[in-house]
Amino acid sequence: MLQTISVLVENKPGALMRVTGVLSARGWNIDSLTVARTLDAAQSRMTIVVDIEPVLRRQVIKQMNKLINVLQASDLTESLAVRREMALVRVRATAENRAGILRDAEIYGARVVDATADGLGLECTGPVEKVEEFIDAMKTFGDIDVTRSGIVAVSMESRKLRLAPPVQAGANGAEERPNC
């Protein structure tokens, strides 16, 4: 099973690259990645899905936490969290199979988001397995186009966010700065 890392970052240019750089530096692939602003527009939440064994994953999360722009990186793999994915599917719909498509869509709770003379646009949301089953079901109706969002996750455990306080600017050198 794949693992989920949730990263709260400052919404700044380059922040995404710094986080993914921790993974790419070791030649690891990212299975999926989502980023969007949080309630606070100055922050973004990333959900990264990877396949990394636990010891190295702990190491990688520590390295992410070390990044200046990262407020908190945590492993949601073992913790109480909700994971969802969305897929947008365009399926060619003929007069004959249109009813079948709509029936299957209903089974998976997918919604029609667009309809043209020769095709339907469908939106399916849910756990990854369900979304994948829906995509398989749609494939039986012929050629389809799929765009998946990747997993978004929210932790159901409250996590204390420890942030650094402001400091005085402008005192170069270790000896003048007690904490250096």
Next chain:
Amino acid sequence: MSNLMTGANILVECLLREGVDCLFGYPGGVTLPFYDVLYDAKVRHYLVRHEENACFAAQGYARSTGKVGVCCATSGPGATNLVTGLVDALLDSIPIVAITGQVSTKLIGSDAFQEADTFGITRACTKHNFLVKSAAELPQAIHEAFYIAASGRPGPVLVDIPKDVFTGNAHYEPVGTIHLPGYKFSTEGHAGQIRRAVEMMWEAQRPLVYAGGGVISAGASGSLRELVETIDAPTVCTLMGLGGLPSSHPNFISMPGMHGSYAANMAMTHTDLIIALGARFDDRVTGRLDAFAPHARVIHVDIDPVEIGKNRAADLPIVGNLGPVLDKMNTLLAELAPSRKPRRSADRKAWKDRIASWAAEHPLTPSVSATEIKPQHLVREIDRLSGGDAIVCSDVGQHQMWGAQFLRFNRPRLWLSSGGLGSMGFGLPSAIGAQIANPGRLVFALVGDGGFQMSIPELATVANNRLPIKIVVMNNGHLGMVRQWQELFYNNRLSAVALDGFPDAAMLAGAYGFPGRTVDDPKEIGQAMDDAVRHPGPYLLNVKVSSFECVYPMVPAGAAIDEMVLGPPKAAAV
């Protein structure tokens, strides 16, 4: 106070506020506005001859003083030339602020002349980097850069500044506070863990302090000494930690690891408690990891939580700054000392005797010859003149390892060496920075003939500034360490390691206007070294040493550190 200033003026203002007295750099098209302000600013600019050396010189300044070193380069090739120096500073945790010019904001991404994606390229080469998009953002970025470089685990920070940011105007107001909410580092260390660590130290029969570069960057060598003396623990210092405990201290063994002494590696193998202070269990120290220190429990103190458990699991981790952590440990150790120390004295004596007998069994003996100058003999000569008080900047390779084995350092910040990255060409430019930061002090650049030839252009910087650096080339005509590996592990097939064509030292130095000399007679080396040191200005001493000497002991790659090769293979009996 608020006034309209150009970005270039704001930058210099911020540098002055950070207490920057000098920087090392090389100008170019997009940094022209900055250099125009530098023309009459109260910051001395030292013109190097290659940007990589600007970063190495800034490192020499930083490593020898503990202050942030500053270097500067133009966009494109200027910035890319800094990369080696930045990674070097990253691996050795050296506080550096690098300022690079960038093409104007409207040209970024258009493949403009001398454009490179410096922000992207240096992301993985720095602790953090900035691309400043307007003059108004500049003060915040500069002060954040200095704060990040110097605090926590120190490291290099790069600030990339487009030309129109240098020329653009903004109302300058001095920055009062810096707020980096994600930049958390623990300083104090967990009180309970510290208490438990102290208990472990008194429980251990054969404790060993393993001190790394963190002791030096934390300025904690005094506290280290106190701890070592209180618990009476033998101590090894890594390549980066040399000088953390004075070499003359009775508890100091030597450097451990691949070219560490027999006694240091045996002590590591047989200790029952490693007290790792600001060290990172680097592969050059541990050898084969699963056979490393098999009997030891580990107390690991580091300011960087990523280091804890990275290579060797810690039985007792403490995340914090070594300064306050060691002070707390010392207080608690002293409280317990009256009851515990007497109970441990027999153990300690036995343990120290055992280490002394390992040291006697296979001491680090400098080989000496009547017909040729042995490299160890040369290092001993430097040591004789240094007496443990000179700054020695080394390059990378055999001479570096012999330096680490035989040079004494009575204080921290005297041995400046590219440890983690192992960058050749580090020695001379870092000596430039060190000499500028320490004008009255004797500074040696101990370099090999390979690394020296990578930094020859800086002889002009040495000459221009009349820097009285004593450049000692340990010249064995080869890339010695690579040759050693080819001899030992590749059937002595010496591939691309002969460095023929080394220039005449007297003529080379003479061309730059200072004296130089070549010696190859062991009877002359002492006098030649005396002359070099007595000369008031720079001096180039090219010392021809035996070509085929190997550094021993040596832990072969993949071996455990107690599986040392102690000397050259004996000729087989026929």
